[in-house]
Amino acid sequence: MSKPINITLDDIVARTTDLPTFSAAALEVMKMADSANTRAQDIARVVSQDQAMSVRVLRLANSAFYGMSRKVSSLPEAVVVLGMRTVKNLAMVAATYPWMSKPLKGYDLGPMQMWHHAFGTALGAQMLAIKSRKCDDQLAFTSGLLHDVGKVALSLWIGEKLKAIVYYAEREGLTFDEAERKILGYDHTEVGEHLGKNWNLPDDVLLGVRWHHEPAKCEPYHAVADCVHLGSAMAMSMGLGIGGDGLLYKFDDGCYLRLGISPDEMDSITADYVESFKKYESMFQAMAA
Amino acid sequence: MGLAEIRIAKGPANFAFIGLGSCIAFVALDPVADIAGAAHIMLPKSGQPVKQEHLGKFADTAVGELVRLMESHGAKKENITAAYAGGASLAEVDGAAAKFDIGSRNLDAIKAVLDTLKIPVKATDAGGNTGRTLKMATSSGDVTVKTIKLGEAVLCSLRG
Numbered sequence: 001m002s003k004p005i006n007i008t009l010d011d012i013v014a015r016t017t018d019l020p021t022f023s024a025a026a027l028e029v030m031k032m033a034d035s036a037n038t039r040a041q042d043i044a045r046v047v048s049q050d051q052a053m054s055v056r057v058l059r060l061a062n063s064a065f066y067g068m069s070r071k072v073s074s075l076p077e078a079v080v081v082l083g084m085r086t087v088k089n090l091a092m093v094a095a096t097y098p099w100m101s102k103p104l105k106g107y108d109l110g111p112m113q114m115w116h117h118a119f120g121t122a123l124g125a126q127m128l129a130i131k132s133r134k135c136d137d138q139l140a141f142t143s144g145l146l147h148d149v150g151k152v153a154l155s156l157w158i159g160e161k162l163k164a165i166v167y168y169a170e171r172e173g174l175t176f177d178e179a180e181r182k183i184l185g186y187d188h189t190e191v192g193e194h195l196g197k198n199w200n201l202p203d204d205v206l207l208g209v210r211w212h213h214e215p216a217k218c219e220p221y222h223a224v225a226d227c228v229h230l231g232s233a234m235a236m237s238m239g240l241g242i243g244g245d246g247l248l249y250k251f252d253d254g255c256y257l258r259l260g261i262s263p264d265e266m267d268s269i270t271a272d273y274v275e276s277f278k279k280y281e282s283m284f285q286a287m288a289a
Numbered sequence: 290m291g292l293a294e295i296r297i298a299k300g301p302a303n304f305a306f307i308g309l310g311s312c313i314a315f316v317a318l319d320p321v322a323d324i325a326g327a328a329h330i331m332l333p334k335s336g337q338p339v340k341q342e343h344l345g346k347f348a349d350t351a352v353g354e355l356v357r358l359m360e361s362h363g364a365k366k367e368n369i370t371a372a373y374a375g376g377a378s379l380a381e382v383d384g385a386a387a388k389f390d391i392g393s394r395n396l397d398a399i400k401a402v403l404d405t406l407k408i409p410v411k412a413t414d415a416g417g418n419t420g421r422t423l424k425m426a427t428s429s430g431d432v433t434v435k436t437i438k439l440g441e442a443v444l445c446s447l448r449g
Binding site for chain 1 (some may be wrong): 359378
């Protein structure tokens with residue numbers, strides 16, 4: 001069990017069939033966040049380059065969540081009514097939902113469970129970014145949404161071995177990511193970073209992907225790692241997309257100090273967080289329709 | 290069962306709590322009146338007055354509210370038995386991080402409230418780092434818990 005199996009990170013990405021691709025239009029939208037000169041209608045133009053994504057963004061904009069009094073019928077209109085930042089987040093949701101809502105057998109995640117964990121982490125990371133003011137909230141959202149993307153690639157390779165990995169981790173006193181590294185040679189955060197680089201995802205988005213279980217190792221420090229770490233911990237605690245790996249991960253309490261959030265505030269933040277997540281569920285229904 | 294949901298049932302019903310983390314799935318039954326109840330508890334203590342619709346969120350309010358609802362439909366407190374599962378934690382949540390250890394704090398809180406209300410607990414499957422799914426069929430009274438390691442197993446029956 002302790003001997004690493006012999007597959008490189010490149011192999012994982014190259015040899016995993018059914019790996020999702022990341023929409024070029026979504027990638028462009030993501031990168032537009034970095035430019036101060038972005039005009040509202042540029043977002044609409046870029047999103048509209050991907051027809052499937054455009055349809056989903058409009059469906060989201062018209063979901064019960066936003067409670068529009070009349071139908072939003074075009075992307076430029078959606079940008080005007082909802083604002084540029086919201087439409088950007090909706091584009092990220094539209095680009096990831098189709099493949100993240102599928103089951104991930106290797107991690108014992110049923111339909112929608114990976115999605116609940118991804119969105120729950122994105123929402124938590126965004127709330128913490130806003131509260132701490134240590135990180136752009138849109139970056140925290142996107143990075144949170146994609147933080148476990150490595151699991152999508154690793155799931156097939158883990159296959160039936162999940163139970164054995166959990167037993168191994170518990171026997172050796174390891175966390176699940178440590179056990180992945182011992183058995184596979186790398187963990188889902190490294191696979192996620194590798195896959196994300198393949199997709200040309202921005203470096204700061206990848207920091208949350210790579211360091212969400214070990215935020216203190218993010219060098220140089222970036223608060224996105226802490227926001228995604230704590231956001232993911234909130235999602236796991238509230239049972240949003242718990243897989244076979246359960247809560248077998250370390251919690252780094254240094255994130256409180258670095259984000260300037262008092263541990264005493266966490267219960268009320270968590271309660272608000274769950275209320276907020278529940279409201280978004282109407283959006284997921286609109287997406288699935 | 291959704292997060293913070295409280296539900297009661299007279300006659301046959303099924304309760305399912307899919308994928309619990311630190312939350313607690315609490316189920317109770319009065320077999321004489323044939324009234325069952327379930328609560329999906331998220332956090333230990335309310336700390337301040339809680340709106341009616343949020344009573345299910347907290348261990349210190351959810352159990353009392355569930356028992357009150359069961360009694361208002363004819364259950365008797367002395368006939369009620371209960372079971373619960375969940376309350377898992379992330380590894381190494383000690384020291385300053387203990388405040389975030391929602392799982393252990395939930396378990397402490399529910400033990401305290403059940404002590405106060407004098408409701409006997411037939412069985413629990415709680416703590417550790419594992420996710421759990423709890424189901425209860427009120428007709429048989431069987432409570433099952435599913436984990437990755439053990440699969441689905443009967444925890445106890447709240448009848449007989």
